[in-house]
Amino acid sequence: METIAKVRIRYHRDNESISRIARKMNLSRVTVRKYVDYDEDVPKYSKRKPRPRPQLGAFEETLQQWLETDAHLPRKQKRTARRLFEGLQKAGYQGAYDSVQRWVRAWKTTVRPGLHKAFIPLSFRPGEAYQFDWSSETVILGGVTTAIKVAHFRLTYSRMSFVRAYPRETQEMVFAAHQAAFLVLGGVPERGIYDNPKTIVDVVLNRPIKGKERTFNHRFLALMNHYLIRPTACTVAAGWEKGQVENQVGNIREWFFTPILRFDNFDQLNAWLWERCQERAQAHAHPEQKERTIWDVFQEEKALLRPFQATFDGYVEDRVRVQSTCLISVDRNHYSVPAEWVGQWVRVRRYVDRILVLMESAVIATHPRYMGRNKTTTDILHYLNVLERKPGALRNGLPFQKLPRPITLVQEHLLTKAGGDKAFVEVLLAARDHGMEILETACAMALEQNIVTVTVILNLVHRLANPLPTPPQQTPEALHLKEEPTSDCNRYDTLREKRHVH
Incomplete structure (x- = not known):
């Protein structure tokens, strides 16, 4: 409309020619003539006639069936336009990929365009449930860029968050994350809401009448039974059923892991993450109870969590x-x-x-x-029985490559003598009964005394393993002197005189 107004003003008011207007405004003369004669409030456009599809037309019904079938599958299992195009090629389609891509895009925008965006609001009681999920992050641990997995917990009533980092997403990490979460949150909710990973769910069964049934992993069920939690697995590809923790994953990545974090180890990282979770809860208002912070609502919910005593043996x-x-x-x-x-x-x-x-x-x-x-x-102790029969493995045996420094010095000293291999094996065998720490101490003592022999080292080992009983710190009452003796130097002379007389 702005362009039409400019054209009409130039022509009717400024008396410019159509050629001049077309040249100045970079328009065609046909367009300028149309705008000059334009007298409507709203421009009208002629609807483009649908283009014929000589190649795709015969395959539209097949393509629609495939799309309707994919609509009921999880998002990760749906075929892209490229995969659909390849399927049509196998069925005899000889047209271009662009035609398939446009047809798929048009179908997705016309068939139930807004229904997949609608959700049902959820409400939870205090202490009723928590949501659990994993995310992948990148940090620098000990100076090395490392890909880690982060376990996310979210109390659904108070919105209190707990996150903990692990090297992987294995089942023992799942168990350890639950124990850590329940410990710091101060109790256990009634129900846990999960995705369907293999560490939690073994099988998802499709039942036309009963819906989707799940077979939970037996070790995961042992965890749930230990803490008396009722597990709930979300519908496949229905992340909105645990939308709180799904949103938390993105928020935590932005709040905590941007820019990239640097720590020496996982213990330091996890301690820092829990401090940040508490700081965020104390500083931000609850999304529903806006007059209270998340931390305040969490204190209310914490009192209603079920206490626990024994931790689960998470192996x-x-x-x-x-x-x-x-x-x-x-x-x-x-x-x-x-x-x-x-x-x-x-x-x-x-x-x-x-x-x-x-x-x-x-x-x-x-x-x-x-x-x-x-x-x-x-472990060296695991190989000592074999070493006793095969002392030749001492020099290149993998278990004996990194011995404690005092023991290595003793080995170097003994190997310079004839029969040093067997002598050092005899020294190492002492650790079988008394342990490597005592042997290391005995070797250090022998080196200090500069007497490095098998006999001396074994003697020191036995003395360290069987120390003499220490004398009592206090003298018993029966041994206390009744009269303190006095010194009499003349008594010695008296004894000498008596001996001289005889």
Whole structure:
């Protein structure tokens, strides 16, 4: 309308020619003539006639059926326009991709255009439920850029948030996150609302009449039973059912992880995250009870959470076989077990921070857990029985590559002499009964005395392992002197005289 007004003013008031107006305003003369004769309040445009689709027309019905079928699938399972185009090509379509893309876009905007954007508002009682989800973030830990997983909890009534970072999204991390959340939040809600990940849900069954039924993972159910929580799994691809925590994921990323964080380890990072959660709750108003902060409403809800005492033993157990090298494979890493269990099947419990190896109900090995890949963790004590029979493995054996410094110095000293291998093996065998710490101390003492022999070191080991009883600090009453003796130097001369007389 603005352009029409300018054209009409130039022509009717300023008496400019159509050619001049067209040249000055960069318009065609046909357009200028139309605007000059224009006398309507609102411009009218002729509706474009629908273009014929000689190639796509025969496949429109097939394409519509595919789109209607995909409309009932989760978002990640729906086919894109490119995948639909490839499917039509297999069915004989010879047209261009652009035609398919335009047809799909038009269909999505005309078929129930606003229904998928409508939601039902949700309301929760204090202490009724929490929502749980994961997110992927990037931080710098110990100077290394690291991709981490962050567990998100959200109390649905008070909107109190709790987030905790872990190396991965495995089931033992799920257990550890729940224990940490319930501990700092001060109790347990009645119900938990979850997605459908494999760590929580084993199977989602489609029932035409009953709807979608879920088979929860048995270890996850053990967690729920321990804390007396009723788990609820959301409908597949229906994130709005736990919309609070879905929104929290994006907000936390903006509030906490932008710019990129730098910490030495996970403990420092998690302590900082919980401090920030508390600061945000104390500084922001509740979205519904605007006269109160989230922290104030959380204090009200906290009093209604169910208390708990014992924590859940959050491990994931596997059954593995001990290799001939006394190693077991756990999560793409290797850990040693005592040599007597070679060839046996053992049970391995994976925790967030450690690995436990059990035979029946007895723990036969414990190791700190490594979250990387292709690392071998060994314990010298697991190989001493083998070393006693095969002392030649001492020089290049992997378990003996990183001995404590005093023990390494003793090894270097003994290996310079004939029979040094067997002598050092005899020294190491002392750790089988008394432990590596006592052996390390004995070796350090021998080096200080500059007497590095097997006999001296073993003697020191036994003295450290079996110390002499310390004398009592107070003298018993029966041993107290009744009369303090007095010094008499003349008594010595008297005794000499008596001996001289004889």
